[in-house]
Amino acid sequence: MLLETLFNFAIMRYLILFLIAFSSIKNTIAQNGFTKIADTKNVELVFKNKMENTQTMTGNFTQIKTMRLLNEKLQSKGNIYYKKTNKINISYTAPFTYEVRINNGQMMVKDQNKQNNKINTKNNSTLQSINQLILDCMTGNIFNNKDFVVTSFENKNEYLLSLNPTTASIKKMYKKIDVYFDKDRTNIKKLLITESNGDETIMQFSNLQYNTTVNESLFKI
Numbered sequence: 001m002l003l004e005t006l007f008n009f010a011i012m013r014y015l016i017l018f019l020i021a022f023s024s025i026k027n028t029i030a031q032n033g034f035t036k037i038a039d040t041k042n043v044e045l046v047f048k049n050k051m052e053n054t055q056t057m058t059g060n061f062t063q064i065k066t067m068r069l070l071n072e073k074l075q076s077k078g079n080i081y082y083k084k085t086n087k088i089n090i091s092y093t094a095p096f097t098y099e100v101r102i103n104n105g106q107m108m109v110k111d112q113n114k115q116n117n118k119i120n121t122k123n124n125s126t127l128q129s130i131n132q133l134i135l136d137c138m139t140g141n142i143f144n145n146k147d148f149v150v151t152s153f154e155n156k157n158e159y160l161l162s163l164n165p166t167t168a169s170i171k172k173m174y175k176k177i178d179v180y181f182d183k184d185r186t187n188i189k190k191l192l193i194t195e196s197n198g199d200e201t202i203m204q205f206s207n208l209q210y211n212t213t214v215n216e217s218l219f220k221i
């Protein structure tokens with residue numbers, strides 16, 4: 001039981017690293033020019049269409065996590081691959097290499113020593129919730145995630161979906177998650193994570209391509 005608990009905790013930390021920060025953002029939503037969307041029906045329809053029309057996605061990401069207590073920033077970068085349905089590969093390339101693969105409820109973490117750790121996320125509600133959150137961010141399915149209350153904002157160029165957790169297990173990890181999309185193509189731009197311990201995280205995406213050919217071997221568990 002202890003080994004299983006430690007293993008699950010390690011896997012959760014890998015997923016948290018997926019949401020690692022680019023910088024510490026202190027400005028409020030109002031200061032960034034965002035206004036709350038009162039009627040979200042049209043916005044939900046936009047994201048529904050995005051989800052239905054997204055078969056694959058590839059891109060790059062850059063990350064920095066600001067650790068409040070240690071006054072330290074952890075930086076990394078890599079590539080991300082998504083394939084419908086429920087398949088993700090997060091490949092870190094610097095400063096060290098490792099992979100996180102998610103495939104229909106199964107997950108594998110391959111570290112820089114080429115050692116593989118596998119887990120069935122369906123047996124762990126917290127891991128399953130984080131798994132689903134990652135997938136929802138990639139496909140624009142956030143409004144259907146029952147583990148978060150979604151508040152919508154917009155400015156001239158972006159949508160901002162602010163997610164507040166509703167379950168006790170997720171609240172222990174995250175205080176709030178903000179997801180930014182561009183209005184032009186509804187592509188995900190960045191994630192801003194406020195963790196319950198005060199750390200702040202961002203992941204910023206670039207060079208996104210949709211509905212191109214993605215090798216199935218990237219998702220093999």
